[in-house]
Amino acid sequence: MATEKTARVWALKDFDVGRSLGRGKFGSVFLARERESKFVVALKVLFKNQLEKHNLETQLRREIEIQYHLRHPNILRLFGYFHDSTRVYIVLEYAGRGCVYDLLKKEKKFESPRAASYVKQLADALHYCHQKRVIHRDIKPENLLVTMDDKIKLADFGWSVHSPSSRRSTVCGTLDYICPEMLENRVHNYAADNWSIGVLLYEFLHGEPPFMMEGQMDTIERIRKAAYEFPPDMPKGACDVVAKLLRLEGSERLPLPDVIAHPWIVEESSKYVGGEKEATVKE
Numbered sequence: 001m002a003t004e005k006t007a008r009v010w011a012l013k014d015f016d017v018g019r020s021l022g023r024g025k026f027g028s029v030f031l032a033r034e035r036e037s038k039f040v041v042a043l044k045v046l047f048k049n050q051l052e053k054h055n056l057e058t059q060l061r062r063e064i065e066i067q068y069h070l071r072h073p074n075i076l077r078l079f080g081y082f083h084d085s086t087r088v089y090i091v092l093e094y095a096g097r098g099c100v101y102d103l104l105k106k107e108k109k110f111e112s113p114r115a116a117s118y119v120k121q122l123a124d125a126l127h128y129c130h131q132k133r134v135i136h137r138d139i140k141p142e143n144l145l146v147t148m149d150d151k152i153k154l155a156d157f158g159w160s161v162h163s164p165s166s167r168r169s170t171v172c173g174t175l176d177y178i179c180p181e182m183l184e185n186r187v188h189n190y191a192a193d194n195w196s197i198g199v200l201l202y203e204f205l206h207g208e209p210p211f212m213m214e215g216q217m218d219t220i221e222r223i224r225k226a227a228y229e230f231p232p233d234m235p236k237g238a239c240d241v242v243a244k245l246l247r248l249e250g251s252e253r254l255p256l257p258d259v260i261a262h263p264w265i266v267e268e269s270s271k272y273v274g275g276e277k278e279a280t281v282k283e
Contacts, residue, residue, distance in 0.1 A: 010034075010082045012089065015043060021098075026050040027087070031094065041079065044090040051088070059158060064090065066134055067157045074125035076145055076155040095145035095153045104141055108207045112235055115204035116268035118144070119241075120260055121152040123197060127256040129154075130190045136160050139196035140177045141203070150274030175216065176209040180224050180248055191250030197259065198245025205238055206231050210246070237264025 018031040027046035034041065051057050067078040077093040097103070100118070104110070110118070122144065129136060138159040145153040179195035181188045202210045210228035213219045222228065226248050230239050241262050244254035259265060 008080070010080060010089075010091065012082075012084065015041075017043060026054070026056070029092075032091075040094050042092040042094045044092055046088045046090070048083070048086055048088060060088065062162075063157045063160065066160050066162055070129065070132065070134070070157075072125050072128045074121045074152050074154060075128070076153040092155075093153065095155075096148040097146040097150070099142055099155075100144040100146060100152075101141035103146065104203070104207070110204045112205065112238065112268045113270075113272035114274070115201060115238070116265045117150075117272040117274065118152050118204065119197060119201050120265050120269045122154060122200070123256045123259040123265075125152070125154045126193050126197070127260070129160075130193070130256065132162075134160055134162050135190050136193050137182075138174060138177075139193055139200065140174045141200070150272075175219060175223075176212055178223065179250070180226065181250060183220060183223055189250060191253045194245055194250070194253040194256065194259075195247075197256075198242045198253075201238060201245070202228070202234075202242050205234055210242075235264065235268075237262070237268070241265060 014035055015032040016035060018033070021029040021031055021042055023029075027044065027050070030043045030045065032041050032043040033039065046060070051060060064078065064081055067076070068080070071077075076095065079091040079093070081088060081090045083089065122139070126136060126139075134157075136154065136157065136159070138156065139154075143154065143156040145155050147153060177196045177199045179188065179192045180186075182192055199209050199211070211219050211222040213222060226246050228246070230242075241254065241259065241264060245259070247253045254262075
């Protein structure tokens, strides 16, 4: 791939475009290969008229600017972008196993070692983001991609913000994973992401988020009160992590380095062999 030093300007003719990897509201993602280097990437194609219609140009520019400058093994790389008269093309790292949402849909829930490993990787990626003064604000299974060797890649920085003051008040994200302070239009900071990790760990082990109800207003009410129950089969150590993350006050939520170092996370994640095990089975 072209590096920052070469400042390569791409065009669509520089890529062999293959199968669709997914379709979104404003465009699609395709498997592609840069012709010169033979490097395989994911090519996100967005339609300019849709971006303009929904006033998303500024948000897209911010997303590209933030993700392009992040360098972490558990954050999806954004290599660059280009555009023509009708479309914007974003060149992204390819994660071969798709998104965690699809894996969860297929497998219903994860065993403890896998859940702990995914949470540990995500917490490390988010801790790096927070050190760079970036709040993701839309942590959910759809925005977590998985490589062939089972490495988590945090993606979709569309709601992210580079926030030197670390205090924001915009409501964004997806309801099941959104923290109480954002739900109530209160000022929020990095701790919004910590809450979402607690929701995810619960969902990984149980198969559905802790506050999910049939009615949207019921879900909102449960989030506002942090009202949830642990299923009887959830490991005690996992319950401890979740309980320390799903605190109403952001300042009381477990810091991300403490999530990574939590005894249950350390012990269970050490048992997980991930993609290597799956590859062996397939052979």
